[in-house]
Amino acid sequence: MKKDLISHQLVKYLEDRGVEHLFGLCGHTNIAVLTALETSKIKFVNTRHEQIAAHIADGYARAKKQTAVVLSHLGPGLTNAATGVANAALDSIPMVVIAGDVPSHYYGKHPHQEVNMHADAAQYEIYRPFVKRAWRVDRPDLFPQILEKAFQLAESGRPGPVLVSVPMDIFSMEIEVELFEKVKQHTRTLHKPSLDQETATRIVEKLIQAKNPVLYVGGGIMLADAAAELQELVDHLSIPVAHSLMGKGAISDDHPFTLGMTGFWGTKFINDTTRNADVILALGTRFAEADASSWEKEYTFDIPKTKLIHIDIDPSEIGRNYPVDIGAVADLKQALKAINRVAKELLPEGKKNEELKAKIAANRAEFQGANKEHIASNAFPMTPQRILQEVRDVLPRNAIITTDVGWNKNGVGQQFPVYEPGSVLTPGGLATMGFGAPAALGAKIAQPDRVVLSLVGDGGFGQNPAVLATAAEENIPVVWVIMNNYAFGTIAGLQKAHFGTTLGTLFKRDGQPYSPDYAAIAKAYGIDGVKIQSADEFKSALETAIASNKPYVIDVQMQNIPTPTAGHWNIMDIYSPDKKVHHVAVE
Known part of the structure; x- marks a missing residue:
């Protein structure tokens, strides 16, 4: 009976499923898998933080229309990735997370980085509230079946992430190749229900x-x-x-x-x-x-x-x-x-x-007319309306954009035309700050022939600027437009309107507005970057960035004004009962 290491058979299994990319970060529990990947046609996309890996995988799955695979370490690796995996879960994005776990023969002994406050070898339970299912592999011979179930569950019904937590010693065990060959006979596509x-x-x-x-x-x-x-x-x-x-x-x-x-x-x-x-x-x-x-x-x-x-x-x-x-x-x-x-x-x-x-045409014209003054404004910091309009003017119709939260999400939803299905990727259910910048990398890897641009606030980009390291190492030509209002702008507008303060929402140093120079940070990572100095510079800088076909950061100062709101959100009544207050601009 032919045997092989589980780590090698895992990689062959993923190849057979058509997996082309794996996203993650190393740790002592998963290096057996990384070693097996060295001779594989699967490309490992290395990141500097597991949340980045999960968001890249999320963007990849959306743009590729294929289940993404994340490789994680135990303990802090798994918890770092949790936000990105939860974001994918709430937006119904198929993802298989394969995580190293503590050695099975050390269950209960508190080995390095084990999470076991309430149960031994229980790190996989951290994911239970937001994944479709979490498995811990307790026997090597069951690993092939669990993998097959994991992919099928991630892709069927309402899609979503699953977790397969693998004790590190099991990665290095040998089992019969026949056990993996057997699951390959199972169909990879389930027929879906229709209407009678x-x-x-x-x-x-x-x-x-x-x-x-x-x-x-x-x-x-x-x-x-x-x-x-x-x-x-x-x-x-x-x-x-x-x-x-x-x-x-x-x-x-x-x-x-x-x-x-x-x-x-x-x-x-x-x-x-x-x-x-x-x-x-x-x-x-x-x-x-x-x-x-x-x-x-x-x-x-x-x-x-x-x-x-x-x-x-x-x-x-x-x-x-x-x-x-x-x-x-x-x-x-x-x-x-x-x-x-x-x-x-x-x-x-x-x-x-x-x-x-x-009527619809007349309403569109009326809305666009009401925005003309903002779009034409030569003010600097720029109006968000002008930024969005000029981005739309420059991008091809089939470009993919990713958003984060704030103006770049709410304003895009309201007034940025999108022409092709699946060409705007946004964190909907969890509304995760920090999604947009890495998700753009995943989208570009999935669709290398399409222009990919990330609209992101300075708060969101500042969450995980190490995304630039992956972009530089892999030469992924994404353009980031940082709509920089020196604040967590949406929350600042809420807090100012309802409570008259902005504590904790504005970025200041010695009492003055403060922001890192993101263009300089990009250059430190080996990536082109430009800090916009006037409204008239923005459009040509964007054209240059797209034409470069290289990773590119554009840092543009933006006015901190609220997205117009005509609907209702009950949080306003919680803050200020019966006052009908929304947001205000914050200088």
Whole structure:
């Protein structure tokens, strides 16, 4: 019976699954795997912090539409990666985390870096609240089965991360090669559920009979690769599309029936359209708080007055925040194929709605007109509106952007046009500061022929500037635009508006605004960087950065003004009951 080291067989297994990149950081528990990778066609992407590794893997999985693999060390390695893995979990991103663990023969003896305050050899339990499942490999012969289960679970149903925690001695054990060969016989693709004819017919009939139907879409459209099917339905029945933050890009922002983002950062026109709909077909969304104006019916959704049809791959999301008239558990691509088929059977010529199309066009023009002054402003520090507009002007339509949190997330959701599905990667569920900069590296590795740009605040970029080391070592040509307001700007605006102070939110040194020179930091890492000195410099600097096809940092000072808000978020009432206060600008 042929035997081989588990570390070598693991690498061969990953190769067989089509894994091309592994993201991580070394430790004494996983160097057997790194050694096995040395002769592999799998590229190990080395990082300086495990959170960076997890965010790079997250961006890679989104852009590649493939499960990402992270290699971690135990203890602090695993806890460092936890934020990035949790971010992926809340955004339903498939990821397999393989982590070294304490030697199995030292369970309970408190070996180096073991986490065992409440149970021996229990480090894998740290991940239980946010991964789909956490395994500890207690026997070497079970490792192949656990790996196969891990990938299948990460990719099926609602996707998400899983953890496989492997005692370091098991990596260095030999087992029969046949055990790995056996699991390779298992299918790598599970067929996904669709809608039956009767349910699809009921849904289409309700949409056709409705006076003011709306499609409300979330990030599930991108996860299911269902954007083409969504547009087919919109084009056939002329139904307007509103979206959550995560749903941005599901249908192009220049499509005549795209409304835009709902909720706190949505416009009054968009929120009024969804609130006054008589039927909403929700697709792949969880109706998150900011998107739904804290679920208060006066602002964005008035359900059950509006009849809700909700389709999602995850049954726990259906009815979580609103009662449904029709609920269906299905893969969105398959479900929309069924709905489109029925729609063409019942209404072969489709429907037209020129009046609504004209209203949407007029609202767009009005919103853009209201922004003209900010976009044209030559002020320095720059207005965020001008930064976003000039980034959009320079980027190709299919460029991938990553955001962090603050203006670069909320402003992008509200007023930055996105034209292709999956071309804006944002931390939705966890809203993780520090996501955008490393996620861009993952996206570029996954899509090397597309321009990738990270819009990130100085607070977010400052979380993990060591991302530049990986960019330099691997020569990954990402452009970072640091929208630098010398603050945790969004929180500063909240705190100032409600409590009259900015303690802990503004960056100061000796009482004066302070920021590191991120362009100089980039140069110290061996990366090109420029610190913008006037508004007129920005656009040409961005063109130069993209044309260079090298990693590039642009540090641009930005005014600390709030993203306009027309919706509602109940935290405002918690801070200042009955005062209707939102954010304010902070000098």
